[in-house]
Amino acid sequence: MPTYKAPLRDIKFLMNELLDAPAELAKIPYYTTNETADADLMSQVLDEAARFVEGELVPLNAIGDKEGCVRHDNGDVTTPTGFKAAYDKYRAAGWTALDADPTYGGQGMPHLISNVLVEMMNSANVAWSMYPGLSHGAYSALHAVGSDALKDLYLPKIVSGEWTGTMCLTEPHAGTDLGMIRTKATDNGDGSYAISGTKIFISAGEHDMADNIVHLVLARLEGSPEGTKGISLFLVPKFLPTADGKVGERNGVVCGSLEHKMGIHGNATAVLNFDQAQGWLVGEINKGMNHMFIMMNAARLGTGLQGLGLGEVAYQNALAYAKDRTQMRHEPRVNPGEQADPILIHPDVRRMLLTGKAYTEAGRAMAMWLALSIDQEHHHPDEKARKEAADLVALLTPIAKAFMTDNGFNIAVQSQQVFGGHGYIQEWGMEQFVRDARIGQIYEGTNGIQALDLLGRKVLMDGGKKLQKLAGTLQEFVEENESDEHIGDYATQLGKAAQQLGSLTMVIGQKAMGEGGADEVNAAAVDYLRFFGHVVYGYLWARMAKIAHEQIEAGNDKDGFYTAKVQTAKFYFAKLFPEIKTLATTIKAGNETLAVDDRAVFNWEGALVPA
């Protein structure tokens, strides 16, 4: 059975040394007023989070996978043994309220802290963690654009965790392409709407963990235009609340079935049938897509954190196994008197483990940087600082989602490989990590869609402004450090890669404006996102290595933490960062070799590409 220890040492290093978060948050009155960003307090909260996650959620992970969720004939759903009890403890300890608005009962802690909690929860039990995760997305959207009446009625219940939330977007024929949704809303004339239609793939869509479920539903109001411009967002509770916020009558939304999935068995992925369900408009008519993206962006970072968390826990277990399992002999011997040495001594095993460590620690640094930026975006008193933070968040969110879930899946697969045949056996738990990690690359916008969002929307349609801002930050770092005796080489490599990213962006942009059109963006996007991800991770590894060298020179490396950082950075630049060489080539190759003769290559008559 797998184990998990929250990587608190690394988290606190990032919080205090890399990001200098207590000082940054001290500039924000929202946190100083509420006294929620004190360094000691944040540290204590993280310790407590680790205890909860390790003690309550880890033991339920395999149970959830094995039992899954059960739908009964009346549409009710039973979650796996122990899930509700753990949720009750989670609520009672106040974790649902951690970063929520104090106006509605929240604790007002920085998003930085809830981000770390979510990473830990994803390491421990990703299927369980999606129940509060989806609630948090619903909270964010409702908080941002809901009417005061809706907020007053629903937010305290969601913040306290008494009620949970969902995001209802997908329909059978409309996944990526939400403009095609058919769920419709009719004005009841009393301020409410009647919602009818079928939604699929609704995570945490029905369950027995909370008294009520608040669905946020994309639907088309009768008479609205076709496509994305005619979509509105509605709040549809499972039970209609009474005026004083109690659970009232059952509403017309029922779970029609649960999906049988590759993984995340403990989370109920529901088909929801809305039949004249009573709902209320959230935000403005026909602005549903914009409002939904508030949830969606949070969900994207949350999904990235699934990749991060699963990579971390898979790595931890592979490392433990590699110390314990003895096979073959190494020269010089580790166990001279015994038949074989621990497999951790073999370089190829170390390569797999270091890959996990290097991607995970850089991913954590990026996620926490992004989370701190979200705090600044939301609450910084200076408008320019808010705008800069918002730009960085917009730019890094698709990278956080796609790069972290791709790397997380690959780490889970490599960590499983460390176990040899035992990795394929369910009782060891490694194959569950692989199955659970796989969905992160698919949902909340596939990683291909993330890449288009990055390259198309966040870079090219923006005229490269956000990219240039980040490039300026990197360039400054490179100039300051390219002669550094320790990290000068990394800075130089980073500088070259950042320049190359700029020139690749130009090449794609020019092709896209020419005959190639949008196909050139589509053809390059996935490789471009990976290249960009390495530039960000390279920057973060160089910065982490710089701090680590300083601490080593100051004699502060008693536990070897900084030595580990230095050596992992070295590994990253030697073995992982060079992926950009291939990516530069494949990005430049563009769409030319993809624009094949469809009749010949794919036996497809539907295509326009000429023979």
Place this chain on the structure above:
Amino acid sequence: MPTYKAPLRDIKFLMNELLDAPAELAKIPYYTTNETADADLMSQVLDEAARFVEGELVPLNAIGDKEGCVRHDNGDVTTPTGFKAAYDKYRAAGWTALDADPTYGGQGMPHLISNVLVEMMNSANVAWSMYPGLSHGAYSALHAVGSDALKDLYLPKIVSGEWTGTMCLTEPHAGTDLGMIRTKATDNGDGSYAISGTKIFISAGEHDMADNIVHLVLARLEGSPEGTKGISLFLVPKFLPTADGKVGERNGVVCGSLEHKMGIHGNATAVLNFDQAQGWLVGEINKGMNHMFIMMNAARLGTGLQGLGLGEVAYQNALAYAKDRTQMRHEPRVNPGEQADPILIHPDVRRMLLTGKAYTEAGRAMAMWLALSIDQEHHHPDEKARKEAADLVALLTPIAKAFMTDNGFNIAVQSQQVFGGHGYIQEWGMEQFVRDARIGQIYEGTNGIQALDLLGRKVLMDGGKKLQKLAGTLQEFVEENESDEHIGDYATQLGKAAQQLGSLTMVIGQKAMGEGGADEVNAAAVDYLRFFGHVVYGYLWARMAKIAHEQIEAGNDKDGFYTAKVQTAKFYFAKLFPEIKTLATTIKAGNETLAVDDRAVFNWEGALVPA
């Protein structure tokens, strides 16, 4: 539910045009005498194989995954519904005897043909196919080194499929490291031995599909030396045969449990307890490891064919889905009157599909080249030709196993991605391909072990002789074609890559002879195998493109098959082959960044690497 059509057009292209197999086989009296290598006959057999596989095995694949195998209290095992009936048909049609020795009832067809059958079976139902697959491995070892008495008694039953076989190698503490096995054999003094011990991960180890199961078991004869030099191979039947080959008394081998696995649920992965089971020596005492490698090499190619077959079927289904599923609009439109266009029109979807196609078709070419070489190795009248074929087989086997299973898994994952959320749902069948493909990278020697076999044993310990022989073949091809108007660029790229492979080999070899020692081989091996794989695939794609261009110019491309080959080759060189740029860098980086301070990086006191 997934579908599958055997890629007969491609198979026959490779057989007749790339490999010129009928002419090559006509040089071998074994086949001309038996009249089994006639081009028309081979073609008809393949057509018949496709019909069987598509009709009988495809429909059982999802059933096998869902039901799995059931072990009863007495140790008996029931296979999934329909498995035995399909096996009975398979036997009745003579497929178990296809390439077996006519002396024992075999049909004596070329290995080339059975190789294609196995690919198809793996596409259709890999869990089912492992039952006859393991039998075939047992057949090969027994045929090669068994005594006449053993062969006369057992081979006709295995060839007819009445009895099946297994390979019993792994023990709980001994996977990669078979030198540590503890199963022991005691001489009964009557020509038989008493075998006691526990074997795990025994594929097809117990089932209800055949009347008897013939276990080939590695065990240590009392008094034999420790390590691999003290291991012998024994035949241990489930039921002791009577002198006239009937099933007699139950022997002391019982299935203690079945593993719960990530995939291949339809195959019974057994723990086998041997308790004073009666067995007979196969081959020579203490030569068990050598004898086992006869099975193992066949199993390695067979495992590679699992990667190939699963890649092919995953690709086929992703392509079908991409034609059918409409999401988003492309300019120019494919469906101008409708809401959305088929996703096959989007370049990133084409990239995923072409990746599957390019790796699969090159893999098939390599596998069939290897299979034809096995025919030459076994039966060619000229000793030099046999030796050359044997060298090529030895060199390419680890690549076939590791490169094809890694690519097959990646194709399954990318093909699943084409389905979006539906790919994660069991009923679509794509996630089963991913789970089933995962084991190929692990068993029959992990892919890391394959890489060590290639670089350490097949290249460096051989003084580079086998590599130079292949390099000579490539160099000749490059020189002949580097000015070719169509494939000159591929030939040039291939020539450079082959030279780089040679120089990388030298670099690693020198490091390994110096202070770095074996760790440098271990550190580079996995990346080296991937680089080598691309050189082989590049060679085969260039050759396929050359033939295709000739046929196009001759006006023989009515169905577009050759156009597809030309365009897929172009894609391969533009988008996949450039992986070697990164690999060259990471190979050169060697062991330096892996030799980290273990106390600091891995919190490990067991290590020798100094702080």
